[in-house]
Amino acid sequence: HDQYMELINGYVERKQPADAELVLDEMEDDGALPRAVCLNAVLNGWCEAGRMDEALGVLERMKTLGCQPIASTYNTLIKGLGKAGRLADTTVLLKAMLASDNAKVRPNLRTFNTLINGWCEVGKVDEARRVLGMMRGSGIDPDVVSYNTLIKAYGKAGQLERAESIVTEMENAYLRPNERTYGVLVKSYCEHGKMMEAMDLIDWMRTKGVAPNVTIYNTIIQGFVQKRQMISAKRVLEKMEGGGVQPDVASFSTLMNGWAVAGDAEEARKVLEGMKEAGIAPDVEAYSVLAKAYSRSARCEDAEVLLAEMTEQTLEPNVVTYTTILSCYCSRGQMEAAMRLFRGMDEVGVPPNGYTYRTLVWGFSEAKEPWKTEEILSHMEASGQLPD
RNA sequence: AACUCAUGAAGCCUUG
Numbered sequence: 001h002d003q004y005m006e007l008i009n010g011y012v013e014r015k016q017p018a019d020a021e022l023v024l025d026e027m028e029d030d031g032a033l034p035r036a037v038c039l040n041a042v043l044n045g046w047c048e049a050g051r052m053d054e055a056l057g058v059l060e061r062m063k064t065l066g067c068q069p070i071a072s073t074y075n076t077l078i079k080g081l082g083k084a085g086r087l088a089d090t091t092v093l094l095k096a097m098l099a100s101d102n103a104k105v106r107p108n109l110r111t112f113n114t115l116i117n118g119w120c121e122v123g124k125v126d127e128a129r130r131v132l133g134m135m136r137g138s139g140i141d142p143d144v145v146s147y148n149t150l151i152k153a154y155g156k157a158g159q160l161e162r163a164e165s166i167v168t169e170m171e172n173a174y175l176r177p178n179e180r181t182y183g184v185l186v187k188s189y190c191e192h193g194k195m196m197e198a199m200d201l202i203d204w205m206r207t208k209g210v211a212p213n214v215t216i217y218n219t220i221i222q223g224f225v226q227k228r229q230m231i232s233a234k235r236v237l238e239k240m241e242g243g244g245v246q247p248d249v250a251s252f253s254t255l256m257n258g259w260a261v262a263g264d265a266e267e268a269r270k271v272l273e274g275m276k277e278a279g280i281a282p283d284v285e286a287y288s289v290l291a292k293a294y295s296r297s298a299r300c301e302d303a304e305v306l307l308a309e310m311t312e313q314t315l316e317p318n319v320v321t322y323t324t325i326l327s328c329y330c331s332r333g334q335m336e337a338a339m340r341l342f343r344g345m346d347e348v349g350v351p352p353n354g355y356t357y358r359t360l361v362w363g364f365s366e367a368k369e370p371w372k373t374e375e376i377l378s379h380m381e382a383s384g385q386l387p388d
Numbered sequence: 389a390a391c392u393c394a395u396g397a398a399g400c401c402u403u404g
């Protein structure tokens with residue numbers, strides 16, 4: 001039983017839901033009735049892979065095995081269907097849940113919130129609001145998450161005044177906006193370049209008794225970075241330090257990324273050093289950003305040196321790190337160097353992905369040697385890689 | 389144990 005579970009979890013983690021499902025077959029053959037945990041795990045695996053028909057198949061399997069799907073099972077499916085753009089198919093599930101007289105099956109807060117999020121993701125906020133009404137009708141009051149999700153949707157759509165009005169709406173429902181509520185709002189303003197408003201929210205949330213956290217500040221840093229306002233971005237970093245909020249690795253990475261995009265490797269490097277001085281250890285992402293900074297200034301060798309620097313700190317460069325450096329060589333037309341790195345990836349056990357392949361193909365075509373993509377294509381086939 | 393909301397990395401082929 002436990003061994004089966006471990007097997008299943010292993011396959012699911014490795015994103016091989018088909019193999020996980022095979023374990024279920026084995027269990028049945030061995031006369032061990034798959035428990036709900038196992039079935040849920042497999043179902044989850046299919047959902048994460050976006051294979052919703054298979055996931056729904058597991059639901060049927062549960063029923064035939066006499067295993068009662070509970071609300072969380074349905075929730076997983078609803079989320080998956082939403083991500084697959086099949087929200088319409090959730091109505092059947094919701095009906096089944098509502099029809100149940102088992103409290104464990106009936107839709108819960110998460111069910112509705114997942115639905116709300118699904119509709120919001122496809123920009124159908126009106127549908128999302130309908131779900132709000134529906135949940136009240138079934139005796140479940142919307143919570144902070146429900147409202148945060150709505151705020152996010154309006155924010156994304158650029159309807160910032162509507163977003164703000166949802167905040168008052170939730171307050172009227174005796175719900176206190178939390179860190180995330182303000183986080184979503186700040187993000188929305190940043191996305192639309194309204195940095196003044198975003199900054200003002202920091203003070204506003206304080207007056208509301210919610211202390212701005214590191215994520216809020218990081219979001220604002222990112223906002224300035226996207227507007228290419230590096231001085232302001234840096235000021236936010238200093239402001240947070242002054243405000244008693246410790247910048248984290250993401251704060252510095254975000255700032256560094258701004259310099260990377262600007263092609264200023266020296267400034268990027270300074271940020272990395274500053275981060276170390278602040279006692280924060282750069283992680284793989286941080287180094288990848290620095291690699292990008294060197295790449296954008298065509299300093300491929302400096303970028304490549306980072307691989308060793310990372311290893312010294314027992315950090316393992318990943319596919320993004322490699323692809324970044326590789327693209328540098330590609331853009332310089334040095335395809336031998338790019339291929340050297342590409343082959344090196346296999347040796348260190350970092351399998352290339354679609355981005356890597358595309359970068360190389362692009363590089364060869366730029367270098368006017370399209371026939372050399374042969375090795376890459378065969379490598380792709382051998383590893384069973386298909387463009388994601 | 390798995391299910392809902394905010395922050396950082398790869399020249400990206402639904403945005404000019």
